[in-house]
Amino acid sequence: MDFKNFSLNISQTKVNRFVDELSAGKFMATVCKKCGKNYYPPLADCSNCMQSDMEWKQISGEGTLVTFTKIHVPPEHFAVRQPLMPFSSIQFEPCPIGLLEVEGGLKIMGWIPKGDVKKIKVGMKMKASPFTLPDGKVTIILEPI
Numbered sequence: 001m002d003f004k005n006f007s008l009n010i011s012q013t014k015v016n017r018f019v020d021e022l023s024a025g026k027f028m029a030t031v032c033k034k035c036g037k038n039y040y041p042p043l044a045d046c047s048n049c050m051q052s053d054m055e056w057k058q059i060s061g062e063g064t065l066v067t068f069t070k071i072h073v074p075p076e077h078f079a080v081r082q083p084l085m086p087f088s089s090i091q092f093e094p095c096p097i098g099l100l101e102v103e104g105g106l107k108i109m110g111w112i113p114k115g116d117v118k119k120i121k122v123g124m125k126m127k128a129s130p131f132t133l134p135d136g137k138v139t140i141i142l143e144p145i
């Protein structure tokens with residue numbers, strides 16, 4: 001799977017492996033071999049020491065919800081009901097999106113597709129998982145553990 005199959009439109013990247021691994025259920029980070037800094041989403045170049053000698057490592061998708069919000073006009077692929085409709089032709093329900101802190105302080109962003117928004121609380125334990133949209137593109141969802 002190519003990066004073009006991720007839910008966000010990214011035309012060029014040096015980290016195509018991210019989407020391949022995500023499609024297989026793995027969240028991957030990169031680690032700078034020189035200074036040890038961890039990156040999620042993975043980066044091919046270290047912004048700390050300016051080196052490009054990185055290695056990949058799998059990280060857990062389980063963590064603690066740091067924050068969340070509701071998006072009233074979500075990007076095209078976050079609108080699950082009609083993922084391919086232009087924004088202006090459909091009424092969207094607010095779409096909760098959250099930031100999950102996982103091992104090493106890394107943060108995974110994903111949307112929260114199920115349940116009542118009032119039940120979402122900062123500090124709750126959640127798990128990030130890949131989710132394939134009706135058009136075949138992959139995105140990330142967060143669900144309570």
Ligand SMILES: [Zn+2]
Binds near residue numbers: 032048049
């Ligand atoms: Zn570095």
